[in-house]
Amino acid sequence: MYKKFETTFAGKKLVVETGKMATLANGSCLVRYGETCVLVNATMSKEPKEGIDFLPLSVDYEERLYSVGKIPGGYIKREGKPSTKAILVSRVIDRPLRPLFPKDYRNDTVISALVLAVEPDVLPEIPASIGASIALNISDIPFDVLVGTTKVGIVDGEIVLNPDLKQREKSTLDLTVSATPDKICMIEAGAKEVEDKKMLEAIKVAHKEIKKLCKFIATIKKEVGKKKKEYKSFAVPQDMVDFVDLLATDKLKEAVQVKEKWVRDENVDKVNEFVKEEYIKKFGEDVYNENKSMLNEALYKAEKKAVRELVINENKRVDSRANDEIRELSAEVGLFERVHGSALFTRGLTQVLSMVTLGSISDEQEIDGLDEESSKRYMHHYNMPSYTVGEARPSRGPGRREIGHGALAERALEPVIPSMEEFPYTIRVVSEVLSSNGSTSQGSVCGSTLALMDAGVPIKAPVAGISTGLFTKNGDTKDYVMVTDIQGIEDFFGDMDFKVAGTKKGITAIQVDIKIDGLSYEIIKEAFARTKKAREYILDEVMLKAIDKPRANLSKYAPKIETIKINPDKIREVIGTGGKTINKIIEETGVKIDIEDDGTVFVSGVDAKKLDRAIQIIEGLTRDVELNAVYLGKVTKILQFGALVEILPGKEGLLHISKISNKRVDKVEDVLKVGDDILVKVIEINKDENKFSLTAKDLMEV
Numbered sequence: 001m002y003k004k005f006e007t008t009f010a011g012k013k014l015v016v017e018t019g020k021m022a023t024l025a026n027g028s029c030l031v032r033y034g035e036t037c038v039l040v041n042a043t044m045s046k047e048p049k050e051g052i053d054f055l056p057l058s059v060d061y062e063e064r065l066y067s068v069g070k071i072p073g074g075y076i077k078r079e080g081k082p083s084t085k086a087i088l089v090s091r092v093i094d095r096p097l098r099p100l101f102p103k104d105y106r107n108d109t110v111i112s113a114l115v116l117a118v119e120p121d122v123l124p125e126i127p128a129s130i131g132a133s134i135a136l137n138i139s140d141i142p143f144d145v146l147v148g149t150t151k152v153g154i155v156d157g158e159i160v161l162n163p164d165l166k167q168r169e170k171s172t173l174d175l176t177v178s179a180t181p182d183k184i185c186m187i188e189a190g191a192k193e194v195e196d197k198k199m200l201e202a203i204k205v206a207h208k209e210i211k212k213l214c215k216f217i218a219t220i221k222k223e224v225g226k227k228k229k230e231y232k233s234f235a236v237p238q239d240m241v242d243f244v245d246l247l248a249t250d251k252l253k254e255a256v257q258v259k260e261k262w263v264r265d266e267n268v269d270k271v272n273e274f275v276k277e278e279y280i281k282k283f284g285e286d287v288y289n290e291n292k293s294m295l296n297e298a299l300y301k302a303e304k305k306a307v308r309e310l311v312i313n314e315n316k317r318v319d320s321r322a323n324d325e326i327r328e329l330s331a332e333v334g335l336f337e338r339v340h341g342s343a344l345f346t347r348g349l350t351q352v353l354s355m356v357t358l359g360s361i362s363d364e365q366e367i368d369g370l371d372e373e374s375s376k377r378y379m380h381h382y383n384m385p386s387y388t389v390g391e392a393r394p395s396r397g398p399g400r401r402e403i404g405h406g407a408l409a410e411r412a413l414e415p416v417i418p419s420m421e422e423f424p425y426t427i428r429v430v431s432e433v434l435s436s437n438g439s440t441s442q443g444s445v446c447g448s449t450l451a452l453m454d455a456g457v458p459i460k461a462p463v464a465g466i467s468t469g470l471f472t473k474n475g476d477t478k479d480y481v482m483v484t485d486i487q488g489i490e491d492f493f494g495d496m497d498f499k500v501a502g503t504k505k506g507i508t509a510i511q512v513d514i515k516i517d518g519l520s521y522e523i524i525k526e527a528f529a530r531t532k533k534a535r536e537y538i539l540d541e542v543m544l545k546a547i548d549k550p551r552a553n554l555s556k557y558a559p560k561i562e563t564i565k566i567n568p569d570k571i572r573e574v575i576g577t578g579g580k581t582i583n584k585i586i587e588e589t590g591v592k593i594d595i596e597d598d599g600t601v602f603v604s605g606v607d608a609k610k611l612d613r614a615i616q617i618i619e620g621l622t623r624d625v626e627l628n629a630v631y632l633g634k635v636t637k638i639l640q641f642g643a644l645v646e647i648l649p650g651k652e653g654l655l656h657i658s659k660i661s662n663k664r665v666d667k668v669e670d671v672l673k674v675g676d677d678i679l680v681k682v683i684e685i686n687k688d689e690n691k692f693s694l695t696a697k698d699l700m701e702v
Contacts, residue, residue, distance in 0.1 A: 002020045025139075044109050044140075044141045053234075057110075097143070115128070126162060133146070153171035183519055252306035331447075341454040382431045388436040406444075409501075413429075446465060450547060467499040482530065561604040565600055589611070623648055625651055633645035655680060
């Protein structure tokens with residue numbers, strides 16, 4: 001049955017329609033926010049997926065260019081694989097919802113958000129996120145938690161919810177917050193050095209509005225929500241948990257308290273083998289084979305319990321660090337001669353190699369998407385192959401995690417990247433993870449900052465990143481232990497990965513992954529304080545000792561870029577008919593030339609002499625020939641009645657035979673030949689025909 005629900009959310013009309021479209025999905029809603037419209041569907045497989053120990057949840061945010069009145073570029077003319085933006089939005093929708101599903105639920109679940117129409121003032125990811133919560137809550141899928149999402153900006157010092165296009169252009173903050181009525185369950189942010197206090201205030205303002213939204217969702221759920229289906233539980237039987245706990249937990253506590261990861265892994269493997277042998281002795285080989293996957297999960301839970309009890313009850317971390325202590329750090333720059341900029345950053349066993357490439361403006365990335373961004377001149381890419389964790393898997397290109405971590409590092413550094421006017425280069429940074437044991441994304445932030453400075457990019461301030469972890473007693477956020485600089489085992493078995501990047505002045509990026517039902521304001525405030533202290537330590541004690549400021553000169557292998565300004569009316573003269581003139585300049589000098597509509601010209605090349613020659617030609621093409629001005633010209637053609645002389649690039653005048661010399665000249669060839677340099681003066685200009693006459697004899701002594 002068709003139903004329509006309306007409310008006001010952050011000052012704009014929010015309309016939710018159910019029962020009209022996609023009625024075969026387990027849960028479906030059409031969300032209209034302003035003129036932006038997204039159809040969100042949630043579906044669940046009839047049978048659970050066997051042999052897995054995780055929630056098989058997929059979120060697909062699907063962009064359609066018809067939503068903004070565009071036809072896709074390229075030959076095929078249809079949407080292909082998800083864009084980077086679509087993948088990032090899918091992750092933002094996924095992260096707050098995943099921890100709120102039942103822990104023993106294993107049915108394939110898919111959330112699909114189809115963008116149908118986009119108003120520039122209303123970003124579609126907001127109705128998509130809201131729709132995902134509504135679709136799950138009104139469905140028969142066993143998800144029963146009210147969740148809301150909103151964006152926050154800071155415009156002229158004021159906090160703004162869901163800022164419009166003009167406000168987003170001025171905003172110093174791009175914050176996305178997801179929350180239940182009681183707790184914050186997801187934070188994602190990019191910021192221009194926003195202070196901790198202001199960031200926390202923005203989160204609180206968002207939560208206040210989300211609480212109202214959750215009441216609205218509750219109203220929809222009460223009226224059209226389906227009864228939740230029963231599902232097959234994949235919880236490990238309590239008797240197996242008790243069996244493993246009795247044999248393994250104390251042994252695992254001893255096994256994990258080792259600084260070296262490989263020794264720790266070997267110790268844990270020995271305990272696991274012991275438990276499996278004891279299980280086979282007691283229950284037999286056939287029962288073991290039947291329950292192998294469940295026993296492995298019980299062993300995982302036992303290791304998790306051991307690590308958590310050490311941290312919470314005994315105040316011990318597995319590598320004996322204090323709760324606020326950072327692992328051993330090192331940094332090195334300028335590792336490769338031919339690369340424009342490079343740095344190696346190491347934190348414990350986490351190691352990242354960042355490489356910088358500088359290019360011309362024409363190298364910037366073109367974006368065919370739904371929002372206002374059409375190109376990007378600063379890019380950050382992140383790669384993490386299987387060898388970084390000691391595994392043997394072939395590379396299949398970047399996955400959603402790699403794309404997400406690259407975008408996080410890009411967002412962290414973007415506020416300090418110089419403008420095109422200050423530094424007219426396209427910048428690409430690639431972070432190659434060489435070894436992974438926790439927080440590689442923040443390692444790539446540190447490594448990339450160093451590599452940019454090594455490349456001579458005049459960044460406004462160095463950026464460092466760090467993460468904190470959380471251990472609670474049964475998810476109770478009033479009873480917790482927080483640790484700084486989590487390594488892999490603390491990430492796996494902890495309740496939070498709170499990543500913050502920033503300068504000494506303030507925060508530039510946040511990403512928070514949570515495994516419990518949410519965080520209190522007190523935890524968020526403490527995480528901000530801890531990460532600020534850690535960032536400053538990393539900057540002062542390691543990064544700035546490796547390189548304290550951007551290099552004064554670029555690499556000799558980097559392109560040199562010069563910027564000149566010409567009259568916009570002269571652009572066509574530089575380009576020429578069908579690009580003939582500009583292509584001739586490029587062919588002759590080997591440079592790259594990029595021309596903006598306002599007459600700004602970027603000329604790039606490695607050879608400084610050829611760069612100067614190209615600029616000389618362009619300036620000559622755009623300079624007007626002046627009456628009575630004297631030029632050193634070059635003879636380009638001999639005629640019966642005179643010679644053509646080029647006095648500026650592309651501009652030739654006629655030197656009549658009678659104007660060549662004070663003496664009589666019978667044949668032009670007797671005095672001049674092609675390629676000769678000759679001093680001439682402009683004596684007549686015909687602007688209508690773009691022709692002019694020259695004299696040489698007036699410059700000769702009598």
